[in-house]
Amino acid sequence: MFRMGKNDHATIRAVLSGDKEAYGALVVRHSHSLFRVAFRITGNEADAEDVVQEAFLRGYQKLESFESRSNFGTWIYRIAVHCALDRISARKADDSSRVAEATDPEQNEIQVADLAAGPDRLLLSGEIGALQQAAMRGLTPTERTAFLLRHMEDCSSEEIAAALGIAPNAAKQAVFRAVHKLRLRLAPLKVRI
């Protein structure tokens, strides 16, 4: 999951000793992984970049509390996940005004606000990603993050639990629920194809 640079601990000691520039090495080393997970959680490139910066800023401020036996990559990754969750929570109200996530109980179809075209056309035109994103927005933040970390980042249940601050079994159940909901919501689309 995380590549722990051999020099991460030495770099942290240098930073705490006053070498601010040394933190740059940590930022360069872990920026890509943080951007990847931030983008997958927020679903937005600009938000993901903001999350990366915020995560490194928080990490710098809390660097004294970082325990040397921990993995800096895991630690800063966890901070990024929390920052991303905070970001989508703050954005939630705005999202609800743009996208209607209510599901029609009779047809069991996802209602996307800008679905001018039908599902068949969306699938054929390669816009299935938009439908998946719509289905993802129907998940709770915990379910969505757990699924993303599991499915995209190949994290174990223990790693997901550590990132979300929940028990491993709860992380596993969150993945199960997420997969179940996603399949349930995307199933009508597949029938129409």
Added chain:
Amino acid sequence: MKHLNEEELIEHYYGKGKENGVTGRHIEDCAECAEAYEALRSDLDEFSATQPPPRDAAYGERVWQSLAPSLPVYEAQRRSWFPAALWKGLGYAAACALLLVGGFFAGRQWEHRQTLAVNKPPQAQPRPVHPPQRVVVVVLGDHLERSERLLVELKHADAGSEEMLSPLRDEARTLLAANRICRKNASKIDDPALAPALDHLDQVLAELANHNGPWSAAELERLQHEMNADGLLFEVRVLRTRIPDHRAAIDARQNGGTI
């Protein structure tokens, strides 16, 4: 045959179920579960196609360049934070020490008061008084009576009457021994005038008992006047009058009463 549920299929898809091989063998043997797993795999594989937009190699450097100006130098922070943390820690330590010392002294005071309360005799309980022994009082009474008779005879003795003075010398020797016993036991009689009187009597008896040869008139007169035999006779008489009171007190205590 029990079919696999969705959770087991999901675990198998993400690799957990493949570790023991049981789920995989079941999927190979069970057409229904194989179909369900294929549907799950198809659904989840579609999500894998979504990839975040790529970042170039300089992305990390750009993040750092935008972040660096807003970060303070840690050394400066440590200089300003460390003394605060140190003083805070010292404050906590001092407060703990103060509480400890205060608790210690409070405990000592409390224990001291408890000890005093336990050892303090009750106010209503009278101080135990050792009553004068009845035997001492009786012997003293007899001794004073014999001493009074001797002093009276000494007062009226003539210097030339050896027949009269010789028995007085013998009596004085006898009384001298008895007087020393009475002096030792005088503390048991609650009478402040007794001890001085017995001391005075001891001097007179000693002078009388230890005189050798016949008494001259001058010697007898010196004994009677310089030794203040008259004053001693008066003291002995006064003490004798108190003896009945002492006896009454002893009798009352022995009968369970108080004076």
